[in-house]
Every structure is written in C-alpha cells, then in structure tokens.
Amino acid sequence: MLVLSRKPNESIIVTGKCRITVFNSNCKLGIEGPAKVVRAELEPQPVRKTGEKPMVHILDDDLNLLRAYRTYLENSGFRVETFRHGGEYLDSLSENCDASAAMFDLRLAEEDIDGLQVLQQLRARRYDFPVVLLTGYGDVDTCRRAFHSGCYTFLQKPASPEDILTKLQLATRQYLNGELSYPYDPAMMAR
Structure with missing residues (x-):
C-alpha cells in the first residue's frame, strides 16, 4: 500500500502494482495498472481561490x-x-x-x-x-x-x-x- 499526499489534508491510497505519474499542473496524478485507488479526503480544500475565474x-x-x-x-x-x-x-x-x-x-x-x-x-x-x-x-x-x-x-x-x-x-x-x-x-x- 502506498499513501500519496496531493495537497494538505488530502491523501490518495493506492494498493496493488502500478505506475504513478505526477503531472506538472495542479498536482495531478496518473495511475496506471491493476492497482486499486481509494481517496481519503480529510478536510476538502477548494482547488482554486473563491472568486478566481477558470x-x-x-x-x-x-x-x-x-x-x-x-x-x-x-x-x-x-x-x-x-x-x-x-x-x-x-x-x-x-x-x-x-x-x-x-x-x-x-x-x-x-x-x-x-x-x-x-x-x-x-x-x-x-x-x-x-x-x-x-x-x-x-x-x-x-x-x-x-x-x-x-x-x-x-x-x-x-x-x-x-x-x-x-x-x-x-x-x-x-x-x-x-x-x-x-x-x-x-x-x-x-x-
């Protein structure tokens, strides 16, 4: 089992064999293979600031x-x-x-x-x-x-x-x- 932290108060738990790629924007992760991904969100944080337009x-x-x-x-x-x-x-x-x-x-x-x-x-x-x-x-x-x-x-x-x-x-x-x-x-x- 591997636990990855993407941002404060959030983690992703990965079980099984896989390849993990970290992308260069927004700390996105690409997980390939037969692994099972479980997200455990402790305190959801907004991805962008309130009022900021995409x-x-x-x-x-x-x-x-x-x-x-x-x-x-x-x-x-x-x-x-x-x-x-x-x-x-x-x-x-x-x-x-x-x-x-x-x-x-x-x-x-x-x-x-x-x-x-x-x-x-x-x-x-x-x-x-x-x-x-x-x-x-x-x-x-x-x-x-x-x-x-x-x-x-x-x-x-x-x-x-x-x-x-x-x-x-x-x-x-x-x-x-x-x-x-x-x-x-x-x-x-x-x-």
Missing part, C-alpha cells in the same frame, strides 16, 4: 471567431487567452500554466500544425487539462485518434455558444475537482 485557452486561425469566443466566454465567467497558431500556442506554455481547459479548432491554416497535433504535443509535455476539439470535418479515424490522444470531447462546427459554454463549464469543473486526468501514453497516441 482560465480557458482558445486556438483558432479565424480572428473573428476568436474575438467572439473571447467576448462570450469572458462574459460567462472565464478568463480567456486566444491564439491563432499552434506553434505560437505551444511556445507560450510554461510550467506555471494555469489553464483549466482549452478549445482547439481541428483544422488550422495550412502552414500550421493542426489541433490534433497540438493536443498530442500537450499530452507529450504532460499538460493534463481537458481539450475540446472543434471540427467541421469530423471523420471516424480522426475522432478515434483524438480520443486516444486525450481529447475531452468534440463539437461540430458551427457550434452554438450555449454548447461551447456547457462543455467548457463541465470540463473546467471536473478538472478543478480532480475528476479528470489524461496520462501520457505514446502507444495510445500512435494508434
């Missing part, structure tokens, strides 16, 4: 859509950072990244990497926040690869503002409550 990253090559997403989501209680290029987005990430979720367009400008490649790079760098992919060109193979790479969900373009808001609210709430984890597994991404 951060969402938006990646889309359409400037008008970025402006619309930013305005709508900021008016709905999020902090928002927007990016037009996948490489620019990946370069901007730091160890202190405070994103609670992200939303990427699957197809970006032809000279750029696509949203799926950005997602794969995020997971390879051990960022574990949920990512919603937007696509107007969904196919079964792309969908399968996205979920194997750690996609939270897909939304079909044009997605309604209400659908976007609902998915991001649910994703951030689950992430901040420690209910989501996307461990990096290169074998899964290769499929």
